[in-house]
Amino acid sequence: MSLRFALLGLLTVSGPASGYDLTKLFESSINYAWQARHSQIYPELNKMAADGLITVEEEGPRGRKTYAITEEGARELRAWLIEREPSRSFRDEGALRAFLLPTLEPHEAAALLRAEAEAYGAKLAELEALHDLRAAQQTSHENAQFGKYALDLGIRQMRTIRDWARETADRIEGSSRS
Amino acid sequence: MSLRFALLGLLTVSGPASGYDLTKLFESSINYAWQARHSQIYPELNKMAADGLITVEEEGPRGRKTYAITEEGARELRAWLIEREPSRSFRDEGALRAFLLPTLEPHEAAALLRAEAEAYGAKLAELEALHDLRAAQQTSHENAQFGKYALDLGIRQMRTIRDWARETADRIEGSSRS
DNA sequence: ATCCGCATGTAACAGGTTACATGATTCA
DNA sequence: TGAATCATGTAACCTGTTACATGCGGAT
Numbered sequence: 001m002s003l004r005f006a007l008l009g010l011l012t013v014s015g016p017a018s019g020y021d022l023t024k025l026f027e028s029s030i031n032y033a034w035q036a037r038h039s040q041i042y043p044e045l046n047k048m049a050a051d052g053l054i055t056v057e058e059e060g061p062r063g064r065k066t067y068a069i070t071e072e073g074a075r076e077l078r079a080w081l082i083e084r085e086p087s088r089s090f091r092d093e094g095a096l097r098a099f100l101l102p103t104l105e106p107h108e109a110a111a112l113l114r115a116e117a118e119a120y121g122a123k124l125a126e127l128e129a130l131h132d133l134r135a136a137q138q139t140s141h142e143n144a145q146f147g148k149y150a151l152d153l154g155i156r157q158m159r160t161i162r163d164w165a166r167e168t169a170d171r172i173e174g175s176s177r178s
Numbered sequence: 179m180s181l182r183f184a185l186l187g188l189l190t191v192s193g194p195a196s197g198y199d200l201t202k203l204f205e206s207s208i209n210y211a212w213q214a215r216h217s218q219i220y221p222e223l224n225k226m227a228a229d230g231l232i233t234v235e236e237e238g239p240r241g242r243k244t245y246a247i248t249e250e251g252a253r254e255l256r257a258w259l260i261e262r263e264p265s266r267s268f269r270d271e272g273a274l275r276a277f278l279l280p281t282l283e284p285h286e287a288a289a290l291l292r293a294e295a296e297a298y299g300a301k302l303a304e305l306e307a308l309h310d311l312r313a314a315q316q317t318s319h320e321n322a323q324f325g326k327y328a329l330d331l332g333i334r335q336m337r338t339i340r341d342w343a344r345e346t347a348d349r350i351e352g353s354s355r356s
Numbered sequence: 357a358t359c360c361g362c363a364t365g366t367a368a369c370a371g372g373t374t375a376c377a378t379g380a381t382t383c384a
Numbered sequence: 385t386g387a388a389t390c391a392t393g394t395a396a397c398c399t400g401t402t403a404c405a406t407g408c409g410g411a412t
Contacts, residue, residue, distance in 0.1 A: 002271055003371080009278040020391050033273030040372060042392060062380045062391050081278060082286065086271055088297060091400095093180055093265050095211030095335075099328035100187040100259060108260065119266060150277035153342050157273075160338045164331050181399085198363050218400060220365060240363050240408045269372095362409075370401080381390070 003036055003044055008053065008077040011069040013146045016057050018064050019045050029147050032127065032154045048073070094161060098168075106176035110169045117165035124158035131155060181214055181222055186231065186255040189247040191324045194235050196242050197223050207325050210305060210332045226251070272339060276346075284354035288347045295343035302336035309333060 010025050011017060017025065022045070023038045045067060048054045053073035058066040069077075094116065101109045131151055188203050189195060195203065200223070201216045223245060226232045231251035236244040247255075272294065279287045309329055 001371085002274055005278065006274055009281055012281050018391075019393095030274060030277050032267075033270050033277060035267060035269065035372090037373070038392080039374080039394080043394090046393095060391095063393095064391060077278070077281060081275060081282060081290065086275055086294070088272065088301065089213055090268065090270050090272075091213065092211050092268050092335075094268075095328050095331050096180055096184055096208060097259060097264055098331050099208050099211060099325050100183065100255070101327055102324050103187055103190050103255060104259060112259065116264070123266065146280050147277050149279055149346050150273050152346070153273050153276050153339070156338050156342055157270075157335065160334050161331070164334055168327050168330070179399090196363075197365095213400090215401070216364080217366080217402080220363095224365095238363095241365095242363060358412090360409105360411085363407085365405080367404080368402085371399085373398080374396085376395080377393080379391085381388105383388085384386095 002034065003040065004048060004053070005077055005080050006030060006034055006036070007041070007044065007048065008069055008073050011054065011067065012074065012077065016066045016068040018060075018066050020064070022067075030150065032123070033150060106172050110172045110176075113165045113169035113172070117162050117169065120158050120162040120165060124155065124162055127151060127155045127158060180212065181218065182226060182231070183255055183258050184208060184212055184214070185219070185222065185226065186247055186251050189232065189245065190252065190255065194244045194246040196238075196244050198242070200245075208328065210301070211328055284350050288350045288354075291343045291347035291350070295340050295347065298336050298340040298343060302333065302340055305329060305333045305336060 006026070007022060010022055010029070014021075014025060019038065019042045023036075023041050026034075026036050026041070045054065049056060049067070052070060053076055054067045054069055056065045057068040060066065097112075101112065104112070134148065134151070184204070185200060188200055188207070192199075192203060197216065197220045201214075201219050204212075204214050204219070223232065227234060227245070230248060231254055232245045232247055234243045235246040238244065275290075279290070282290070312326065312329070
């Protein structure tokens with residue numbers, strides 16, 4: 001169900017767009033919080049059009065269909081955000097691995113954590129670069145600030161995991177050396 | 179695939195257990211990082227037994243089957259942790275909602291964030307209580323420390339989201355008041 | 357006797373991924 | 385004319401959730 005609302009949100013902000021556009025918008029915006037492939041997006045758009053949440057505004061070359069959000073679509077998005085109790089249960093493979101770490105030898109666990117810290121550090125750098133880019137564009141696009149809150153959250157989360165991995169590696173190595 | 183390794187991990191630490199036991203262990207340990215219902219666990223255990231990762235060690239009353247991890251199972255768990263590149267992409271409905279927040283009126287967005295902050299604060303308190311409980315038991319169980327790292331990560335993540343929600347609500351209210 | 361908790365399972369469905377499949381347009 | 389990119393779709397499969405279904409054993 002979330003995919004549907006992510007698409008409505010993108011259409012709200014970017015204006016009319018095709019499935020192809022939306023697939024790329026997905027990648028370049030909420031990618032770190034939600035993912036969707038074109039094989040999931042195209043059927044969903046067809047269902048949404050059937051439900052009256054969006055309309056085909058224009059048909060272009062190569063079978064391109066440009067969708068626009070309808071009033072009903074905007075109402076549904078709003079209702080989803082305001083009325084629906086969000087599912088706060090998340091599934092985090094990194095945390096699961098952390099849970100299983102004590103089944104390994106200390107030096108192995110520490111090495112894994114160092115690698116994790118590095119990977120998350122890299123992701124963090126990516127998001128920070130995106131953040132700076134947005135800040136620079138702030139004056140030109142008024143929509144550039146869209147997703148700012150989410151990006152901030154993403155950055156904080158990456159930082160949290162990276163620091164945890166570092167500190168835990170330190171702690172494990174510290175106690176196994178003694 | 180992750181479920182399989184979560185189960186192998188639980189069997190490693192808690193020793194032989196039934197599907198019923200594992201369902202409850204799941205709930206009381208990794209629940210905040212990974213979830214699984216009995217309807218998913220039972221079929222998976224059967225597949226794992228067929229694959230030789232676990233064996234039925236004992237059959238008790240009421241059709242109870244007690245599973246134990248095999249050497250092959252332990253090898254596979256180790257290989258999964260060490261050799262497999264973890265999937266670092268996660269799906270976070272909270273972050274998605276954050277992304278969509280700018281489609282609402284500022285006061286509505288702020289109210290939602292306040293509710294989020296409260297909900298995550300409550301989850302944080304839960305995990306902190308669990309953490310303290312573990313610390314108290316530390317001397318009695320040697321396995322009590324299992325999952326300590328993951329719990330620490332969970333606590334940090336909850337704190338990150340709660341603080342982000344609070345500060346973002348403040349920021350939105352601050353700028354819309356002017 | 358009756359109720360609660362133990363104990364295991366299956367079926368239908370929803371959401372997602374990977375791979376397969378096709379064809380039009382643009383640009384060099 | 386060949387390659388890259390635009391553009392849309394479908395099918396098979398895996399994972400996970402909800403709901404349905406059944407029966408034993410122990411405690412009061």
